[in-house]
Amino acid sequence: MVKIAPSILSADFARLGEEIKEVEQGGADWIHVDVMDGHFVPNLTIGPLVVKAIRPHTNLTLDVHLMIENADFYIPEFAKSGADMITVHQEACVHLHRTIYHIKNQGVKAAVSLNPATPVSTLEHILEDIDMVLLMSVNPGFGGQKFIPEVVRKIKQLRELLVERGLEDKVEIQIDGGINAETAPLVVEAGATCLVAGNAIFGQQDRARAIREIRQACE
Ligand code: DX5
Ligand code: ZN
DSSP states (O other): OOEEEEBGGGSOGGGHHHHHHHHHHTTOSEEEEEEEBSSSSSOBOOOHHHHHHHGGGOOSEEEEEEEOSOHHHHHHHHHHHTOSEEEEEGGGOTTHHHHHHHHHTTTOEEEEEEOTTSOGGGGTTTGGGOSEEEEESSOTTOSSOOOOTTHHHHHHHHHHHHHHHTOTTTSEEEEESSOSTTTHHHHHHHTOOEEEESHHHHTSSOHHHHHHHHHHHTO
């Protein structure tokens, strides 16, 4: 069954603990935390302090998506604050292999994200070392953007590459950006195993229903 990871970027930050409880009770699998630095992406969000603050409010996997430069410097802080999985951007890491092992050495799962225009082939030599690939289906920086359909072809390519290497049960394929009950079935059919959704979940009054609708659309 596909995993659903609500992105707290679209939640009410004044009541983050309750928002997380609500999606947890509504059937969320992971909690997706978007970290932006105003350099790699044109927006600023949160740091390790907020990860630490939400950690006691949930037992779900905290999936921390770093859209930042100089990730190596911040990785230990996010790990100490309670991240279970840390995703870095291929485009922001000059020494990607070193950064992946830096994450793993903290006892945290490691993932790599690709912007919409970055080819899957750039991960060919790191696939064996990672737990997940995050394919962006919008240009990172903001919630509530429109899904870029070209990602479907990328998902299929990645899935084929994973099958070729016998890694299809080991490496998750996560899709992030513009996911809702209409777009979710397209990416799941192509091979996605984990869906991030911000606006489609926190933009709805009834979060449990929003999660259910995305799930049912994929069956
Ligand atoms: C975008 C973030 C996403 C974002 C998704 O830069 O990485 O996680 O919150 O939001 P929606 O689902 O609203 O597109
Ligand atoms: Zn994200």
